Amino acid sequence: MTESRNWPEKLDPIVEEFSACFDSMERYELLFQYAKRNSSPLLPEEWNEQNQVHGCQSRAHVSCSLDVEGNFIMRGGADAQIVQGLMAITSIAVNGMAPSYVSEMSPDFAEEMGIRSSLTPSRANGFLNMFKRVQEEAAILSGGD
């Protein structure tokens, strides 16, 4: 898994935690827990048209910026806990990384966690749209190259 992975090492324990779940319902319970303890939230009062992620069935918003050291910071919020949980895990993955790294990162970690396999392609679009938005903003913040 780690040899071919294209995500930060700090995500490995989370990927393993999800992979070890007994079934998809347990996986969803874990995802709900991540949603509730989202450490990088975008609060509903900050949601607007500019930061809305389109293509999700639920409302989802993402805001990306750089910290004082030039590292990538993503904050996200959604009305659905499944999307919010995926945002929380994505923010753990990307926050503190170089924006150029984030722009090239793969979303495969979700599949490795067993999340995408429990989501049909149309459902995964919500996550993939959100991830694509993060990558696009990371590319812009890294200088557009």
Added chain:
Amino acid sequence: MHDLISYHHLRGMGIDVSLDVESIRADFPILKRKLPNGKQLVYFDNAATSQKPQCVIDSMSEYYSVYNSNAHRANHTLADEATTALEGARKSISTYFGTSPDQMVYTSGATEAINLVSYAWARENLSTDDVIVLTEMEHHADIVPWQQLSKEKGVEVRYVPIDIDSFTLDMDAFEVAVEGASLVCVVHTSNVLGIRNPIERIVELAHSQGARVLLDCAQSAPHERIRFDDSGVDFVAISAHKMGGPTGIGCLLIKKEVMGQMGPFMTGGSMIKTVSTDGSTFQEGHALFETGTPRIAEAIGWGAAVEWLEQFDMKDVHSHINRIASWTAEKISEIEGITVYGDSSRNDSSGAVSFLHNSIQSQDLAFLLDEGGFAVRTGHHCAQPLMDALGVPSTNRASFWLYNTMEEAEAFVTHLSDVVDRFSDK
């Protein structure tokens, strides 16, 4: 088939029997399906589209494998067979809906049927001084065409509200709104609430004002026999795919005296009589509104579906569905945090049960139900004005048809209870 003969035999003897659901289910191969997670499929999304009996699948496959040809205007065997099947289906379908083939126009579904009224009748007959009455219960397909017409021709559009306590149409408000109206467009049965509107009264009030009535029967046609000629309604819009037929086909039924007031909608293909460089002449009757190559396979499939449905007394079908829906609505309303929208205890409800949980978002809940094998719909159900009236952005909706069982409903309630127990904010 033996069981169905027994069922009819018993009915013929005057013995009150419920539907032979086990035999019905045997006609639907998809109902045996297991989902990728190993769970048995329980299909409760019938208001979106129904499953198809084997005879429908076979009829379409036979058309393509044995006599595929374009219908009309050809002198070879396959074309004759295709034309005979296409027009035979029109006969079966129109008879099923209590009218004649020349009053039935094939469309792509109820949405196109409503647009056909908007373009072919309303644009020919309505202008600035006219009023169209809609209800808050309408599907977007029965709202947007009229909003567009209003923009184009200045027609006034009035909306009749629902009584938020009973989830029924506010008929006092309807009586006021219909004054001076030229057209009343109303859904027969709400796709969200499952409520059947009092069409007989609506037709009476509309006609007393000289208004035409367009009835959206997309949801009601799978649940009750529409008797178009007896109904007094001027237009009826129907989709095949919610009543066992294929997707991509439906019809508009048109009262004879009204058909003559309509102009062409789309042009070309089958609706043409002659074309020269000086101009064109058009067919009359239903042929005027059927352009291009017909949806032959779909029409044949729909014909097979109504012939399959003919074997049942729709009152039995309705009472079977209603029993499951009212039981489910009652049981899930007892689950902490669940609110049910609609009154499924009414004996004229259609079998759609809309609900929300107060802490599990509707999309999340749909995923969690799907994990148990239960297919339900989530969203605004293309009825955003109704969602606004209910004060919610979306609902979950379980909707039933004749092949669903009480055992499935019991399993659904058990799984939903378990989901709420595990995932709700406590």
